[in-house]
Amino acid sequence: MIQPHQATALTEKLGQSGLRATRQRELIYGILLAQRDHPTADEVFARAKQEMPSISLATVYNCLETLVGCHLVRQVNFERQPTRFCPNLHEHAHFHDEKTGRVYDIDLDERTLAKLRTALPDGFEPHAVEITFRGAAPTPRKSTRSAAAR
Numbered sequence: 001m002i003q004p005h006q007a008t009a010l011t012e013k014l015g016q017s018g019l020r021a022t023r024q025r026e027l028i029y030g031i032l033l034a035q036r037d038h039p040t041a042d043e044v045f046a047r048a049k050q051e052m053p054s055i056s057l058a059t060v061y062n063c064l065e066t067l068v069g070c071h072l073v074r075q076v077n078f079e080r081q082p083t084r085f086c087p088n089l090h091e092h093a094h095f096h097d098e099k100t101g102r103v104y105d106i107d108l109d110e111r112t113l114a115k116l117r118t119a120l121p122d123g124f125e126p127h128a129v130e131i132t133f134r135g136a137a138p139t140p141r142k143s144t145r146s147a148a149a150r
């Protein structure tokens with residue numbers, strides 16, 4: 001389920017925080033990588049139970065918190081909605097389709113990011129940028145990539 005280089009990244013990042021790559025952490029990370037649809041903790045829990053019936057919701061929450069803390073996964077929050085989780089660590093925006101609830105990753109290239117930073121007054125030093133578009137996505141075709149590719 002989890003690729004060798006992803007397992008290495010997991011072990012390294014956890015190790016930097018003095019943590020070990022447990023089976024549970026590997027499972028949760030693998031679930032996020034396998035289906036990049038920005039699941040909520042409850043959705044991750046439902047998928048995890050299929051692989052590991054004994055896993056508890058508390059463990060899933062703990063694993064997610066650990067992965068976020070180690071910067072392997074990022075939290076995505078939309079107004080009045082449960083937190084979702086995204087393993088895409090490249091700077092990107094999200095497009096939230098309000099009708100279907102689907103969330104798309106939208107790549108932001110360096111030029112676009114640099115341009116956005118010029119909007120900040122002098123002295124403001126962002127360490128991250130979070131951009132969310134809301135509205136209607138085109139009727140789903142085969143991949144989400146076609147939506148991201150303008």
Ligand SMILES: [Zn+2]
Nearest residue numbers: 086088094105
């Ligand atoms: Zn994302």
